[in-house]
Each structure stands twice: as C-alpha cells, then as structure tokens.
Amino acid sequence: MEFYAFDNAYLERLRSGDFRTVEHFVSYFSKLIQLKLRSRVRSPEAIEDIRQETFARFFAALRSPDGLRQAEKMGAYVNSVCNNVLLEYYRSAARHAPLADDEDAPEIPDVKVDILGGVITRQTADTVRNILDDLGERDRRLLKEVFLDERDKDDVCRDFGIDRNYLRVLLHRAKQTFKSHYIKNIGEERGGAAD
Amino acid sequence: MDHNEALQEMLAEKYLLDELSPESREEFEAHFFGCTECAEDLRAGAVLVEGIRSELADRPAEKPAEIPVQRGGQSGWLAWLRPALVVPALAVLAGVIVYQNFVTYPQLKTAANAPQVLPWASVSVSSRGANAPVITTRPGEGFLLFVNVPPDTRYSSYIAELRNPGGKVDWSLAIPASSDDSYPVHVPAASRAEGTYTLIVQGVTATGEKTEIGRTAFELRVL
Numbered sequence: 001m002e003f004y005a006f007d008n009a010y011l012e013r014l015r016s017g018d019f020r021t022v023e024h025f026v027s028y029f030s031k032l033i034q035l036k037l038r039s040r041v042r043s044p045e046a047i048e049d050i051r052q053e054t055f056a057r058f059f060a061a062l063r064s065p066d067g068l069r070q071a072e073k074m075g076a077y078v079n080s081v082c083n084n085v086l087l088e089y090y091r092s093a094a095r096h097a098p099l100a101d102d103e104d105a106p107e108i109p110d111v112k113v114d115i116l117g118g119v120i121t122r123q124t125a126d127t128v129r130n131i132l133d134d135l136g137e138r139d140r141r142l143l144k145e146v147f148l149d150e151r152d153k154d155d156v157c158r159d160f161g162i163d164r165n166y167l168r169v170l171l172h173r174a175k176q177t178f179k180s181h182y183i184k185n186i187g188e189e190r191g192g193a194a195d
Numbered sequence: 196m197d198h199n200e201a202l203q204e205m206l207a208e209k210y211l212l213d214e215l216s217p218e219s220r221e222e223f224e225a226h227f228f229g230c231t232e233c234a235e236d237l238r239a240g241a242v243l244v245e246g247i248r249s250e251l252a253d254r255p256a257e258k259p260a261e262i263p264v265q266r267g268g269q270s271g272w273l274a275w276l277r278p279a280l281v282v283p284a285l286a287v288l289a290g291v292i293v294y295q296n297f298v299t300y301p302q303l304k305t306a307a308n309a310p311q312v313l314p315w316a317s318v319s320v321s322s323r324g325a326n327a328p329v330i331t332t333r334p335g336e337g338f339l340l341f342v343n344v345p346p347d348t349r350y351s352s353y354i355a356e357l358r359n360p361g362g363k364v365d366w367s368l369a370i371p372a373s374s375d376d377s378y379p380v381h382v383p384a385a386s387r388a389e390g391t392y393t394l395i396v397q398g399v400t401a402t403g404e405k406t407e408i409g410r411t412a413f414e415l416r417v418l
Contacts, residue, residue, distance in 0.1 A: 128246030
C-alpha cells in the first residue's frame with residue numbers, strides 16, 4: 001500500500017484516525033499552509049492559529065456524514081477551508097467556535113511554526129552551500145540582495161542590469177539542483193510504507 | 196490551471212519571488228494544494244530560499260569585482276595619446292621624412308637628369324609570325340619601344356595600348372601621326388612582372404573613328 005498516495009484508502013485511514021496517516025497529512029499540508037500564509041499573516045501565532053483551525057475544520061468535515069468522500073479533492077478542500085479561516089481572521093470576526101470536546105477527534109500533531117516546517121538539516125545546508133559556491137560572485141550578490149536584504153526586486157534588477165526573468169531562471173536552476181538532493185533526503189526521512 | 200501551465204509559466208519561482216498577482220496567487224495555491232509535484236517543487240524552493248538566507252547571512256559581504264582604472268583617467272582612443280606611445284611614433288615619422296629628403300629624392304633626381312642607356316626593342320604591328328623580341332631590364336628600370344607603324348594617310352593619330360601578361364591594360368598613349376614609320380616610346384620605370392606584353396595600335400581618323408591597325412608582342416625579363 002502506497003503511503004504517500006492521496007487515494008481513497010488514504011482518506012479512509014485518515015477518517016479512521018490512523019496516527020501515521022494523520023501525522024503525514026498534517027506534516028504535508030502544514031508546510032503548504034505556512035507557505036500560503038507567510039505573505040498574508042505576519043504573526044507566527046496567527047499562522048499557527050489558522051493552521052490549527054484549518055485542520056480542525058477539515059477533520060470535522062471528513063468525519064461528518066456529508067463530508068469529503070473523494071480523495072482527489074482533498075488538497076483543494078484543505079485550501080478552501082484555509083481560505084475561509086483566513087477570511088475570518090481578516091474580518092477579525094469571532095473565531096469559529098471550537099469544536100465540542102470530541103474524544104474521538106484525532107489529535108493534531110504539533111509542528112514548529114516556521115516556513116520550513118522543520119530545522120534545516122546539515123545535509124541541506126551543505127547542499128545549499130555547494131549551490132552557492134558554484135554560482136558566480138555576481139549571482140550570489142543578487143540572491144543576497146533579493147532574499148536576505150529583501151530589497152525591491154525592480155531596484156535590484158536595475159542595479160544588476162538584468163530583467164526579472166534572469167532572476168527566475170537563476171532561482172529555477174538552483175532549485176532544480178537542490179531538489180535532487182532535497183527529495184532524496186526527504187524520502188529517507190519518511191520511512192517505510194504504512195501497514 | 197493544469198500542471199504543465201504551472202511549469203511553463205514558472206509559477207513556483209514567481210510564487211517564491213512574490214511576483215504573482217493576488218488572483219494568480221490564489222489560483223496557483225488551489226493548484227499546488229492538489230498537485231503533489233508542484234507542492235514538492237514549491238517546498239524544495241522554499242527550503243532552498245531559507246537555506247540561501249541562512250548561508251549568505253553567515254558569509255562576509257562580497258564586493259563586486261573591480262575593473263582596473265587607467266591612470267590619468269583617460270579612456271577610449273584618447274588613451275593612445277600617451278607620451279609613451281606618441282614620442283616613439285613621432286621619432287619614427289621624423290626618420291622617414293629625413294630619409295626621403297636626403298636619400299630617396301636625391302637619387303630620383305639624379306636618375307632623372309643623368310644620361311643613361313636603356314634597354315630597347317623594335318616592335319612592328321605589321322609583322323606576322325616574327326619572334327617576339329626580348330627586353331631585359333633591371334627592377335624598376337624603364338625601357339624603349341620603337342613602335343613601327345606603316346604610314347596611312349587615313350589616320351591623323353594613333354593610340355598605342357600596352358597590355359600586361361595578365362591581359363590588363365598597363366597604359367594607353369596617343370601618338371600624333373607623322374610621315375615616319377617608327378615612333379620611339381619611352382616606357383617609364385615601374386614594377387612590372389616578367390612575361391609577354393602585347394602592344395595594340397589603333398588608327399584614329401580626323402572624325403574620331405578608331406580602327407585597330409595591328410598588334411605585336413615582346414618578352415620582358417627582369418634581372
């Protein structure tokens with residue numbers, strides 16, 4: 001049985017509260033939710049609140065009689081729920097009343113509130129260092145000014161005499177190199193298939 | 196939005212660079228929440244960006260490579276007007292002028308004024324089958340051609356045209372008609388190649404009509 005496939009079997013395991021499935025689900029979508037919220041919500045506490053509320057509503061819907069039954073719509077549904085929670089946050093309305101204490105509700109694992117959803121491993125840091133070392137000094141300065149100094153990208157492109165596409169291609173190539181190492185490392189961290 | 200569109204539009208990169216409009220961003224988010232490939236791609240990109248921030252924050256700031264600046268601030272073609280270049284160039288030019296005025300020109304003047312025996316040959320436009328005469332010169336030495344043309348009262352003048360071994364016209368000379376049948380032509384010194392030269396003579400009437408009278412050849416040899 002494929003551990004990572006978002007199929008109906010996965011959905012059923014999720015509904016039944018299988019711990020490893022729930023852990024994987026939360027870990028996977030937590031990272032996506034954090035990526036989604038980082039440009040919209042400043043407060044890490046607010047990000048965590050929205051994340052928790054999103055998962056709470058998702059599991060409530062999953063276990064309801066009219067809830068989610070099609071695995072292929074699972075990701076879109078998580079995104080939709082997160083959008084609704086975010087809207088409520090923006091409106092500063094009264095938060096969705098917390099669910100009544102449900103002993104059967106799956107416990108949502110706590111995750112670190114950072115964009116990575118985890119600590120940068122030494123292997124990852126070494127990979128990033130090698131990628132940067134292979135770049136020219138000019139490209140390193142470019143990436144520093146964009147991602148570390150967070151200068152306006154139009155100003156940076158003008159100063160370096162490049163266009164936005166140069167920046168995208170630079171990032172794309174670095175990402176492609178990084179992915180081959182990153183996905184391999186992630187695969188090793190996931191462990192074996194579920195029972 | 197489908198997966199291919201997301202790849203072609205480099206939406207993951209644009210998302211990480213915060214370049215998407217609010218509508219495009221929501222559309223891409225709706226896509227990658229349901230597309231594991233794009234989700235992995237985006238997650239890897241996000242980890243990379245965080246890694247870049249962390250790594251570059253620990254490195255000392257790099258300065259852009261400096262372009263060497265010429266002393267004196269001169270640039271472009273004006274940089275050639277440096278004393279180190281101009282002085283030697285002027286010295287060479289002065290040397291050329293002195294040599295020409297004190298060596299070359301006097302030699303040419305002497306050569307022009309002093310009597311000298313020149314190589315010569317007699318060529319006849321009316322002769323056929325005769326062997327071409329040979330003229331032997333030194334490099335840069337002129338020679339004499341005695342051009343024999345049968346008198347013809349129809350013509351008021353003649354045009355003599357010399358063609359080199361390649362067939363190209365070397366020179367063209369107008370010769371006033373006379374009662375004589377031989378016209379001495381001084382061919383001045385020039386760098387000429389060895390080989391067979393052809394002399395073509397045309398008769399010109401008073402009305403300007405031209406008629407080829409004949410042609411002859413001679414062999415030029417250079418010592």
